[in-house]
Amino acid sequence: MNNPTLENLIETTVTYTLEMNGQFFLIENVPARVNRDTGEEYFSPDTVEKIQQIINDQRQPSYFIQTPVYNFL
Numbered sequence: 001m002n003n004p005t006l007e008n009l010i011e012t013t014v015t016y017t018l019e020m021n022g023q024f025f026l027i028e029n030v031p032a033r034v035n036r037d038t039g040e041e042y043f044s045p046d047t048v049e050k051i052q053q054i055i056n057d058q059r060q061p062s063y064f065i066q067t068p069v070y071n072f073l
Contacts, residue, residue: 009033014041016051025055026065 016027033042
């Protein structure tokens with residue numbers, strides 16, 4: 001596996017998506033390093049821990065959205 005060079009990574013915020021037990025979760029404004037060439041996102045251990053805490057604590061979401069679901073077949 002190739003390690004990204006620091007020159008290719010930019011500090012930004014992203015929307016993190018997670019599917020768990022048939023539910024989808026979106027967490028906005030998550031700090032990440034993003035590879036300019038591939039779009040791959042890297043998160044610090046502290047950020048990953050906070051994401052897990054947000055989901056596990058089942059805090060009140062900022063808002064809800066509806067999204068369509070399509071079947072590829």
